[in-house]
Amino acid sequence: MNAQKVNETGKPGPRLRLRVLETTDLHMHVLPYDYFSDRPVDHFGLTLCARLIESLRNGPDLCLLFDNGDFLQGNPLADWIERNFKVGKDAPHPVIKAMNALEYDAGTLGNHDFNYGLGYLRATIAGAGFPIVSANLCTTQANDATNDVTVVPPWTILDRTCVGTDGTQYPIRIGVIGFAPPQTAVWERVAVAGALSSRDIVESAQTYVPIIRAQGADLVVALAHTGLGSGPHVPGSENAAAALAAVPGIDLVLAGHTQNVFPMAEGQADAPVDPAAGTLHGTPAVMAGFHGSHVGVIDLVLDLDPDGWSISQQQARTIPVTTVIGDAPNQTEAAVRRCIEDAHAGVVADSRQPVGRTTRALHSQFARVGPSTALAATAQALINYTLKALKGLPEAGLPLVAAVSPSRCGGQGGPDNYVDIATGPLIRRHAAELYLYTNSISILEMDGAGILAWLETSARQFLQITPGMSDQPLLDETVPGYMIDILYGLRYTIDPSRPPGQGRVSGVTLPNGRALTTEDRVILITNSYRASGGGGYPMAGQGRPVIEDMTALQDIILAHFQSGPVQADLSHPWTFVPLPGTSAWFDTGRGAIGHLHVFTDGPRVYDIGSVDSGFHRFRLDF
Numbered sequence: 001m002n003a004q005k006v007n008e009t010g011k012p013g014p015r016l017r018l019r020v021l022e023t024t025d026l027h028m029h030v031l032p033y034d035y036f037s038d039r040p041v042d043h044f045g046l047t048l049c050a051r052l053i054e055s056l057r058n059g060p061d062l063c064l065l066f067d068n069g070d071f072l073q074g075n076p077l078a079d080w081i082e083r084n085f086k087v088g089k090d091a092p093h094p095v096i097k098a099m100n101a102l103e104y105d106a107g108t109l110g111n112h113d114f115n116y117g118l119g120y121l122r123a124t125i126a127g128a129g130f131p132i133v134s135a136n137l138c139t140t141q142a143n144d145a146t147n148d149v150t151v152v153p154p155w156t157i158l159d160r161t162c163v164g165t166d167g168t169q170y171p172i173r174i175g176v177i178g179f180a181p182p183q184t185a186v187w188e189r190v191a192v193a194g195a196l197s198s199r200d201i202v203e204s205a206q207t208y209v210p211i212i213r214a215q216g217a218d219l220v221v222a223l224a225h226t227g228l229g230s231g232p233h234v235p236g237s238e239n240a241a242a243a244l245a246a247v248p249g250i251d252l253v254l255a256g257h258t259q260n261v262f263p264m265a266e267g268q269a270d271a272p273v274d275p276a277a278g279t280l281h282g283t284p285a286v287m288a289g290f291h292g293s294h295v296g297v298i299d300l301v302l303d304l305d306p307d308g309w310s311i312s313q314q315q316a317r318t319i320p321v322t323t324v325i326g327d328a329p330n331q332t333e334a335a336v337r338r339c340i341e342d343a344h345a346g347v348v349a350d351s352r353q354p355v356g357r358t359t360r361a362l363h364s365q366f367a368r369v370g371p372s373t374a375l376a377a378t379a380q381a382l383i384n385y386t387l388k389a390l391k392g393l394p395e396a397g398l399p400l401v402a403a404v405s406p407s408r409c410g411g412q413g414g415p416d417n418y419v420d421i422a423t424g425p426l427i428r429r430h431a432a433e434l435y436l437y438t439n440s441i442s443i444l445e446m447d448g449a450g451i452l453a454w455l456e457t458s459a460r461q462f463l464q465i466t467p468g469m470s471d472q473p474l475l476d477e478t479v480p481g482y483m484i485d486i487l488y489g490l491r492y493t494i495d496p497s498r499p500p501g502q503g504r505v506s507g508v509t510l511p512n513g514r515a516l517t518t519e520d521r522v523i524l525i526t527n528s529y530r531a532s533g534g535g536g537y538p539m540a541g542q543g544r545p546v547i548e549d550m551t552a553l554q555d556i557i558l559a560h561f562q563s564g565p566v567q568a569d570l571s572h573p574w575t576f577v578p579l580p581g582t583s584a585w586f587d588t589g590r591g592a593i594g595h596l597h598v599f600t601d602g603p604r605v606y607d608i609g610s611v612d613s614g615f616h617r618f619r620l621d622f
Contacts, residue, residue, distance in 0.1 A: 014304040015165045016172065018231020019060035020221065022296030023049055023067050024256035027112065028097050029291040030079075030340040035076040036408070036433045036444060038239045039350060044291040046095075047333050048262045048321035050102055052295050054332040055324075060299070062162040062172070065102065066258040068288075069110025069225035071095055071599035072124060075214065076432045077340075079554070080347035082116050092127030097339035100129040102332065105158055108178025109134045109151065110257060114188040115438040118151070118195055130157040133178040133223065136204035137185065141197045145207040153197070154178070154204070155212050164304075170311060171304075175217030177208055179342075181238045181257060186532040190440055190548060201226060201240040202233055202247060209249040218309040219251045219302075227258035228273055228280065228287070241287075243274040244482070245280035251311060252284055252298055258335030259290035261318050261410055278316030286316050290412065293317040340466035351429035356561035360427055360568045362434070364419040365592035367406030368461060368475060368484065369620060370575075370599055373568035374419040375404045378434050379488035382525045382553070386443055395445060395546050397524055399510045401489035402525040403454070405535075407436050409481040410588060415614035418589035426566065431558040437482075440529035440550045444543030448520035452508065453539040454494060458485045459504040462496035467579050474584035474620060483535040485526075488573050490516070495577040496584075506577075527553055575602040579622035 023046065032045030042048075053550065057063045072095065074076060087093040092100065099107070107130060113121055118139075125132050135145075135154035144150050155177040158412045164170050166459070181187075182198035212220055228237030237243070242256040255262065263278030263284060272281045275400050278298075279285060286296030301313035330339075364374040379402040389397040419433050446454075461479045465472050474496065492508040508516040516522075525545060533540050533547070560566065585608065593616065608617040 014168065014170060016062060016162060016170060016302040016309065017055065017060045018300045018302055019063040020254070020298040020300070021053060021056060021063065021065045022254040022286050022293060024069065024254070024288050024296070025110065025290035026067070026071045026292050027290065028072065028078035028095055029075060030077070030095060031337065031344055033344065035351065035429065038348065038429060042325050043320070044293040045321070045531055046098055046292045047336050047504040048324060049292045050293050050333040050336045051101065051318060051324045051327060051330055052321055054330045056295065061164060062160055064105045064158070064174065064222065066176070066223055066254055067099060067104055067107035068223050069108045069178070070112045070256065071099070071107070071110070072113045072121065072142060073115040073438055074112060074353055076429055077347045079432070079438065080350055080421045081343050082120065084346065085343070085434070086308065087120070087127065088123045089126040093124040094343045096124060096127045098336045100288050101335040101339055104130045106130055106156060106176045106223070107132045108225055109137065109180055110225040111181055111184040111187055114196065115191055118192045120365050125152065131176070133176055134180055135177050135208050136179050136182060138197055138199070138206070138364050139195055141199070143611070145199055145204060146211070148199070154208050157212065157217055166342040170304070170414060171231060171301070173218050175212035175215070176221040176223060176475055177205065177212060177220065178223040178225070179204065179244065182236050183238050183534070187529050187534045189532055189562055190528045190550065200235045201237070202243050202415045203235065205244055205247040205250065205351065209247055213249050217234070221254065222250050223254050225256045226257060228262065230270065230273065231489060239284065242280045245283040245285060246272070247519060249282060253280055254296060255285055255287040257288070260287055261289045261294055262287040263316055263318065284314045284316040286318055288318050292321060294320050295471045324411050351427065353428045354425055355428050355431070355558060356369075356426040356564070356566065358423060358566040358568065360419065360565070360570075361423050361595070362419055362421040362430075362568055363591070363595050364406050364408050365589045365595055365600060367409050367486070369586055370602070370605070371570050371572040372406060373570065374421070374434055375406060375486055376488065376570070377560070377566050377568040378557060378622065379404045381557045383489070383551050384443065384560060385441065385556045386523065388523050389547050390441065390523070393546070398445065398521050398523045399489065400523050400525065401451070403485040403487050403488050403530065405483070405485055406481045408433065410615060411477065411480050415589055415616070418591065420589070420591045426561045428558065430553050434557050435553045437527070438552055438554070439527035439529045440515045440552055441547070441556060442526050442528050442545065443547040444524045444526065444531060444540065445546050446522050446543045447518065448522065449518040450539045450542050451487070451503065451516060451522055451524065452518065454485065454524075454537060455487060455505040455508065456501055457537055457539070459494050462494070462500075464499055465496050465582065465584050466521070467497050468581045470583045471619065472584045474586045485530070486573055490573050492574045493577050494574055497579060570598055570600070576622055582622040583619050584622070585617055587613070587617050589613060590616050591617055592618065
């Protein structure tokens with residue numbers, strides 16, 4: 001750290017201690033409650049953040065609180081509020097009321113904040129008592145970025161006055177600019193009726209940051225709803241926080257979107273990213289997990305010299321909300337809780353309404369390696385819907401294939417992040433358990449070449465294993481469940497001993513048993529996010545939309561529940577190729593032991609035991 005600057009008399013100059021706090025990717029998790037499993041939790045939620053934030057505000061000369069986007073959508077509470085609440089400036093959305101109670105200084109938008117459409121988003125943020133900014137998302141794109149019509153103002157300046165360490169009151173101007181993945185305009189094309197366009201994150205920063213500085217900002221904070229990224233910046237990159245940190249004039253980067261934690265104890269520094277120091281190109285940065293699991297903290301010491309305030313000391317860290325478990329609730333937490341209690345009671349009552357029955361337990365513990373009745377039931381719901389939707393259309397005779405993702409299969413969500421619905425009654429929340437998101441259905445006509453590319457992309461979830469070796473890791477945990485598709489209606493094999501993307505998938509047959517050729521025409525049922533290429537599926541853009549409406553997949557699943565007993569198929573579209581003398585291990589949820597019977601064909605799976613992370617480990621013999 002730098003020594004404190006001195007003035008011409010040799011005495012220490014004026015100094016401020018500034019603390020910047022971040023929440024990100026809340027996804028409507030205001031209370032510490034898991035609406036998918038209908039139970040309280042103790043490791044996430046904005047109310048727990050509030051308990052922590054109140055204590056963090058004590059000490060610095062100035063403390064600022066920012067939200068980094070994806071606050072509006074993400075659980076059944078969000079969906080229930082969208083259906084049942086009229087929101088606006090005079091009737092703030094419950095999450096906005098909670099953020100107002102926490103006295104946020106500013107926020108930005110994430111890609112999921114557009115899931116309910118532009119009209120709903122605008123009505124929601126109209127109730128915010130703090131500025132919301134985003135520089136690279138616009139409704140009208142001009143030749144020059146400064147003439148774009150952005151969804152919200154691209155930047156703002158916060159004028160604050162605080163008492164420095166010398167007891168003197170000083171003004172300080174904090175510039176705040178926001179960014180989101182440029183892919184948002186594509187991912188949310190259906191939700192926003194094509195009314196959104198975007199620019200590259202770094203390009204937008206290079207345009208606006210000099211303007212903010214020219215307006216007298218002493219510091220510039222980038223609210224960057226984007227992952228860290230690595231390597232040289234490629235225009236249009238989804239994850240560009242590291243490249244953004246190198247833009248002259250940006251002093252702090254608050255990152256998000258990928259739902260990781262930064263700084264982190266593990267990980268080696270590469271050229272731009274230092275995970276231990278919490279810097280990107282030397283610029284302090286944080287990423288505070290997701291669902292209110294952490295609060296990001298950047299502490300700065302600012303010294304005043306003839307050119308204005310400058311950073312002489314910096315420290316970035318993230319604090320998990322579990323550190324305040326056991327502490328007594330404080331006034332800030334109570335104020336936030338009051339904003340959401342009525343909506344919480346409403347959605348809990350609604351989620352418990354009976355809607356049908358299932359003849360077989362619906363589970364996802366083995367969805368990444370074998371049969372999953374939860375995915376099979378989801379696929380059947382989509383196929384039934386599509387059969388009706390295609391009636392009378394020329395495409396009705398084409399083979400039907402449903403692409404379904406194991407979204408609830410552990411990962412960052414932890415060892416309880418699995419579907420496990422017992423045989424018997426189905427209630428409304430179970431539809432959200434099977435499909436978490438608000439995406440609508442997309443029905444595409446694809447050729448066989450596109451289908452094969454789709455399958456190869458999905459097979460990247462496996463690490464390359466060595467034939468003849470025992471007990472090697474199988475799953476690539478950097479590939480989250482929502483980026484994996486199982487294609488129901490096909491039959492195929494996967495060879496994880498081959499490198500990803502290099503012929504792992506073979507023996508692909510159509511529903512009629514005939515081998516798939518590159519020229520075949522197939523109806524692929526997917527969601528609006530995937531149809532836009534989201535999750536790393538650019539081949540989706542080669543498909544021809546046959547039906548693309550606003551019917552939500554959750555509603556399709558709910559209707560399937562209501563149409564009669566759910567009879568999920570235990571068969572699975574794919575299997576591993578035999579690799580004699582080879583085994584690998586994988587971790588899954590603790591409830592998996594009760595579903596080992598699903599492995600009736602193909603590889604044998606054995607229980608190894610629990611591991612320190614809370615997951616349960618199994619061995620798979622090829």
